[in-house]
Amino acid sequence: MMDRQEKGDLSLVALTKSFATFTAVHPLDLTIPQGSFFALLGPSGCGKTTTLRMIAGLEEPSGGRIHIGDADITGTKAHQRNVNTVFQSYALFPHMTVLDNVMFGLRRRGDKQARAKADDILELVQLGQVAGKKPTQLSGGMQQRVALARALVNRPDVLLLDEPLGALDLKLRRQMQMELKRIQQEVGLTFIHVTHDQEEAMTMADSIAVMNTGRIEQLGDPATLYEQPRSTFVANFLGQSNLVRARVNPGGTDHIVTVRVHDTDLEMAREHLPEGVDDVWLGVRPEKLRLGEAGGPNHLRGIVRDVSFSGVATQYSVEMPWGQELIVVQQNDGTARAALGETVSVSWAAHHGFALDASQDAEAGAELVDDHG
Amino acid sequence: MAETAVLSTGSAAPRSRRRRNWVPYALLLPGLLWLVVFFVLPMVTLASQSLQEGNVDDGYVFTFNVGIYLDALKQYWPQYLRSLLYAGTATVLALLLAYPLAYFIAQKAGRHKNLLLVLVIAPFFTSFLIRTLAWRTILSDDWFVTQWAQALHITDLLQAVGLTANDSLLSSRFAVIMGLTYNFLPFMILPLYTSLERLDPRLIEAAGDLYASPWQTFRKVTWPLSLPGVVAGTLLTFIPAAGDFINARLLGTTQTTMIGSVIDSQFLRVLDYPLAAALSFILLITIVSLVSVYVRRAGTEELL
Amino acid sequence: MKWIKKHLIAFAALAVLGYMLVPNVIVAAFSFNDPKGKFNYNFNEFSTEAWTNPCGAQGICESLGLSLQIGVIASLSATVLGAMIAFALGRYRFRGRSATNLLIFMPMATPEVVMGSSLLTLFLMLGVPSGRTAILIAHIMFCVSFVVVAVKARVATLDPKLEEAAADLGANPTQTFLRVTLPLAAPGIAAGALLAFSLSFDDYIITNFNASPSSITFPMYVWGAAARGVPVQVYVIGTVMFLLALIVVMTAQLISSRRHRQVV
Numbered sequence: 044m045m046d047r048q049e050k051g052d053l054s055l056v057a058l059t060k061s062f063a064t065f066t067a068v069h070p071l072d073l074t075i076p077q078g079s080f081f082a083l084l085g086p087s088g089c090g091k092t093t094t095l096r097m098i099a100g101l102e103e104p105s106g107g108r109i110h111i112g113d114a115d116i117t118g119t120k121a122h123q124r125n126v127n128t129v130f131q132s133y134a135l136f137p138h139m140t141v142l143d144n145v146m147f148g149l150r151r152r153g154d155k156q157a158r159a160k161a162d163d164i165l166e167l168v169q170l171g172q173v174a175g176k177k178p179t180q181l182s183g184g185m186q187q188r189v190a191l192a193r194a195l196v197n198r199p200d201v202l203l204l205d206e207p208l209g210a211l212d213l214k215l216r217r218q219m220q221m222e223l224k225r226i227q228q229e230v231g232l233t234f235i236h237v238t239h240d241q242e243e244a245m246t247m248a249d250s251i252a253v254m255n256t257g258r259i260e261q262l263g264d265p266a267t268l269y270e271q272p273r274s275t276f277v278a279n280f281l282g283q284s285n286l287v288r289a290r291v292n293p294g295g296t297d298h299i300v301t302v303r304v305h306d307t308d309l310e311m312a313r314e315h316l317p318e319g320v321d322d323v324w325l326g327v328r329p330e331k332l333r334l335g336e337a338g339g340p341n342h343l344r345g346i347v348r349d350v351s352f353s354g355v356a357t358q359y360s361v362e363m364p365w366g367q368e369l370i371v372v373q374q375n376d377g378t379a380r381a382a383l384g385e386t387v388s389v390s391w392a393a394h395h396g397f398a399l400d401a402s403q404d405a406e407a408g409a410e411l412v413d414d415h416g
Numbered sequence: 417m418a419e420t421a422v423l424s425t426g427s428a429a430p431r432s433r434r435r436r437n438w439v440p441y442a443l444l445l446p447g448l449l450w451l452v453v454f455f456v457l458p459m460v461t462l463a464s465q466s467l468q469e470g471n472v473d474d475g476y477v478f479t480f481n482v483g484i485y486l487d488a489l490k491q492y493w494p495q496y497l498r499s500l501l502y503a504g505t506a507t508v509l510a511l512l513l514a515y516p517l518a519y520f521i522a523q524k525a526g527r528h529k530n531l532l533l534v535l536v537i538a539p540f541f542t543s544f545l546i547r548t549l550a551w552r553t554i555l556s557d558d559w560f561v562t563q564w565a566q567a568l569h570i571t572d573l574l575q576a577v578g579l580t581a582n583d584s585l586l587s588s589r590f591a592v593i594m595g596l597t598y599n600f601l602p603f604m605i606l607p608l609y610t611s612l613e614r615l616d617p618r619l620i621e622a623a624g625d626l627y628a629s630p631w632q633t634f635r636k637v638t639w640p641l642s643l644p645g646v647v648a649g650t651l652l653t654f655i656p657a658a659g660d661f662i663n664a665r666l667l668g669t670t671q672t673t674m675i676g677s678v679i680d681s682q683f684l685r686v687l688d689y690p691l692a693a694a695l696s697f698i699l700l701i702t703i704v705s706l707v708s709v710y711v712r713r714a715g716t717e718e719l720l
Numbered sequence: 721m722k723w724i725k726k727h728l729i730a731f732a733a734l735a736v737l738g739y740m741l742v743p744n745v746i747v748a749a750f751s752f753n754d755p756k757g758k759f760n761y762n763f764n765e766f767s768t769e770a771w772t773n774p775c776g777a778q779g780i781c782e783s784l785g786l787s788l789q790i791g792v793i794a795s796l797s798a799t800v801l802g803a804m805i806a807f808a809l810g811r812y813r814f815r816g817r818s819a820t821n822l823l824i825f826m827p828m829a830t831p832e833v834v835m836g837s838s839l840l841t842l843f844l845m846l847g848v849p850s851g852r853t854a855i856l857i858a859h860i861m862f863c864v865s866f867v868v869v870a871v872k873a874r875v876a877t878l879d880p881k882l883e884e885a886a887a888d889l890g891a892n893p894t895q896t897f898l899r900v901t902l903p904l905a906a907p908g909i910a911a912g913a914l915l916a917f918s919l920s921f922d923d924y925i926i927t928n929f930n931a932s933p934s935s936i937t938f939p940m941y942v943w944g945a946a947a948r949g950v951p952v953q954v955y956v957i958g959t960v961m962f963l964l965a966l967i968v969v970m971t972a973q974l975i976s977s978r979r980h981r982q983v984v
Contacts, residue, residue: 437814439808439812440808440811440812440813440814441808441814443804443805443807443808443812444804444805444808444814444820446801446804447801447802447804447805447864447868448805448820448823450801450860450861450864451823451824451826451827451861451864451865452823454839454842454857454858454860454861455823455826455827455830455835455861456823456826457842458835458838458839458841458842459838461838461841461842461845462834462837462838462841462842464841464845465841465844465845513736513739514736516729516732516733516736517732517733517736517737519729519733520729520730520732520733521733524729524730524733530973530977532733532737533973534966534969534970534973535737535740535741536737536740537965537969538744538962538965538966538969539740539741539743539744539962539965540918540965541918541921541922541961541962541964541965541968541969542744542747542958542961542962542965543921543922543938543939543942543957543958543961544922545922545924545939545942545943545946546747546942546954546955546957546958547743547744547747547958548743549761549942549946549950549954550742550743550744550746550747550750551743552761553746553750553761553762554742554743554746556761556762558762598739598740598743601736601739601740602740651828651829652828655828655829655830655831656831656832658831659831659832659833659834659925660831660832660833660925661833661925662924662925662943666946675833676831676832676833676925679833679834679837680833680837680925680928680929683837683840683929684928684929689841689844692837693837693838693841696833696834696837696838697834699831699833699834700830700831700834703829703830703831703834704829704830707829
């Protein structure tokens with residue numbers, strides 16, 4: 044393992060944090076390649092911020108090691124690590140100008156070119172003209188960029204971002220997501236981004252670790268996580284999922300198996316079925332469902348119980364004969380529409396379904412999603 | 417309240433804090449040592465002194481003479497009672513005067529806020545003895561204040577309720593209580609201002625929006641939220657006022673002597689140290705008991 | 721009528737402010753008096769005599785000098801001791817917290833006459849002579865608590881994340897304290913020091929218990945003058961102190977308001 048590592052990869056080995064009454068982070072193993080944009084995603088209290096603080100050196104691990112490349116930094120203090128943080132509340136020094144804030148880290152290390160580097164980085168985040176102002180005189184979005192510049196200018200081995208966009212309004216947040224991504228590509232540093240906003244994580248990160256109750260539920264690139272969640276928590280926390288109880292029928296082909304939902308047989312891709320499980324939750328994302336029969340070979344009939352129009356799309360709630368309501372999101376592209384109370388067919392393609400072990404709670408993670416994204 | 421906030425953020429404090437546990441004790445040591453040696457220890461020597469017998473020339477012996485406390489109370493109970501009454505009245509008056517001013521500065525003054533605060537604080541930096549002397553001028557018989565008060569029969573009214581003995585204002589209970597109120601007013605205004613400034617004006621608007629009359633808004637919203645300031649202010653006014661004797665001596669007569677004056681002269685002129693110490697100790701116990709009952713009833717133990 | 725009702729609070733507030741300031745106006749006016757007798761209680765004739773010769777009354781400037789000296793030393797010492805306690809209370813978890821709070825609160829809940837007299841019994845018992853040192857000890861003692869309250873209020877509002885940010889940016893604990901914590905706590909420390917100075921400078925009751933005939937502070941001088949006859953110079957010094965206080969407090973306000981300018 045070790046010899047295959049790039050020089051600046053960050054690796055956490057069995058990293059643990061326990062407090063007196065609970066364990067915030069269970070032994071965690073994770074390697075984040077140098078230069079990647081990595082997201083730690085999870086609801087509040089899942090241990091993502093504690094993990095970040097341990098990497099920063101602001102929290103002492105109860106066990107395990109932290110390596111950057113070949114160097115073990117577990118025992119070093121925050122001020123000795125070449126790791127910088129963009130804090131959630133920005134934590135800008137209110138008694139210093141923007142420029143002094145940005146030069147703070149460079150000066151601590153006696154950098155002779157502190158001024159030039161600070162000017163450059165302020166240019167990069169487009170704040171050159173406010174260098175002489177105090178942070179409190181700036182807007183939230185500008186403060187956010189100062190915090191970013193202050194951390195970036197030190198060219199840390201790893202840059203940690205703790206919910207950096209949480210305090211911004213939606214429009215500004217979208218804009219900053221793009222800008223963060225651009226800056227990361229421009230400077231090529233490792234970014235670790237902690238967030239509870241699944242949309243933000245998927246927009247920006249190369250890979251995402253979804254955390255829940257102190258453990259990583261699933262690790263992967265955004266598309267894989269979304270299309271093939273491996274737990275009900277991930278299925279519900281990343282976007283919405285329709286989960287219906289199903290039993291796997293024996294037989295089938297190499298590519299397709301059928302599962303029985305109540306009295307209907309439905310097809311799904313064999314590669315999306317976990318091994319050795321017969322009782323499953325069959326999952327389909329709402330936007331993969333089609334009203335009518337054009338969506339694919341799988342059909343279910345039900346009654347429209349709720350219609351809510353949101354401009355780009357319309358969301359329907361369709362009640363199945365066994366009482367469960369499926370969510371269908373239909374693009375408003377002029378195709379099939381349905382009215383309240385109408386009986387409709389819902390259809391989807393075999394490869395859009397995924398299956399999860401039925402021993403899990405179907406609601407896991409669903410109640411934790413908020414509307415920040 | 418503030419305590420729990422500190423403790424709960426404590427769990428997230430950097431590890432160096434928890435590892436180097438000796439740091440807070442090192443920070444506390446010099447200051448607390450000073451207070452123990454020069455505040456707590458003197459209380460012990462005070463109690464001890466009160467139970468000794470003897471005189472300045474021949475020295476004192478510890479005789480556990482508890483009787484002196486009874487003598488002290490028997491002889492000086494009017495001064496104790498007077499001190500508590502004057503201080504209590506002055507505290508209530510100060511609260512009535514300070515509240516509108518503190519409210520105005522905190523909520524209504526806008527850009528004049530800082531100027532008004534300066535005007536409240538600045539007199540406080542001038543020797544209060546000099547300012548008390550100024551009241552002797554203001555209240556003297558020759559000045560218009562007394563003359564107008566006489567013309568408007570206010571002096572008659574004050575005399576009728578026993579606050580003055582004749583138709584002068586100076587050298588009376590009225591003058592002493594007025595002086596106490598005046599002198600400790602800033603101690604009432606500042607804590608009140610602090611808690612009223614934190615009051616979100618939208619709460620007052622919300623109360624009005626929910627059909628509360630201005631008086632009901634005050635009773636149900638403003639007053640309860642300003643209680644920490646009221647408690648701190650009344651304590652900071654009542655405690656020094658109860659022990660004060662400067663106002664009583666400069667603005668009063670021998671009929672208005674307060675207990676502080678007795679303690680002062682027993683210690684420094686009569687040189688009867690055991691009696692003086694007993695008088696002082698009784699005052700301490702009285703104040704501490706009153707304050708702890710008051711603080712408990714007000715329900716705000718976090719005063720610092 | 722409606723207008724009056726609407727501005728009732730403003731009128732009440734201004735009336736109270738007037739009540740607070742009237743004695744200062746009187747003091748200023750009477751500093752230009754040429755009084756008839758020994759007492760400066762009635763205005764007789766305009767004169768700048770006392771202003772041109774402020775040390776003209778015997779012993780007045782010596783007592784003023786002593787009070788300034790004691791005020792500076794006592795307030796600086798109390799500020800150091802009190803600020804240390806405030807940092808410990810505001811920034812650390814430790815056992816004995818409530819006992820510490822109680823010990824800080826007690827001197828504020830004790831009448832001055834009790835503190836002064838009890839210190840006197842201690843000094844009598846230990847054989848410590850009255851005078852300047854005894855006064856200094858007493859002043860530092862009663863100022864510490866007020867400094868703790870002022871500084872603690874400020875430290876409590878400081879975001880602990882700022883110190884973490886400093887460490888994160890490579891500042892060691894000493895640098896973090898000197899460059900971040902201390903500058904941010906400075907307004908509270910300055911307020912505490914100013915308060916301590918004014919308390920020390922103005923104290924009569926406690927001082928009187930611990931002073932000797934050779935250590936007459938300014939308040940003691942005024943007290944004595946109240947019995948013997950008040951020289952006009954007392955009013956001059958009172959006026960100067962008021963003006964100085966105005967300037968000092970206004971400057972402090974200006975600095976802090978410039979620091980805390982709102983988000984634009």
